[in-house]
Amino acid sequence: MKNLGLFAGLAAMSMAFAVPANAQSAGELLKGGAIGGAGGAVAGAVIPGLSTGNGALLGAGAGLAVTALSKNKKTYRDNRGRKYTIDKRGYRRYK
Secondary structure, rough: HHHHHHHHHHHHHHHHHHHHHHHHHHHHHHHOOOOOHHHHHHHHHHHHOOOOOHHHHHHHHHHHHHHHHOEEEEEEEOOOOEEEEOOOOOOOOOO
């Protein structure tokens, strides 16, 4: 179980270094990690054999991974009604 907690911690730290590559804001990733950590801590308190700390590490790693891999982009509409998103350079990308 110790190796699993160490692996989750390393996965969470590697996601932190991959933030610029995923074009997600750091606040969104931290929010996903915090929500996952809280859920993991609750699961660690409920599940026998899993400590609260290990559950929090696993949950934070999973929350970071889900947030980083999800492609939630806000869509806008122009004056003609066409949908578009804004890329990292600020240009409109129409769908």
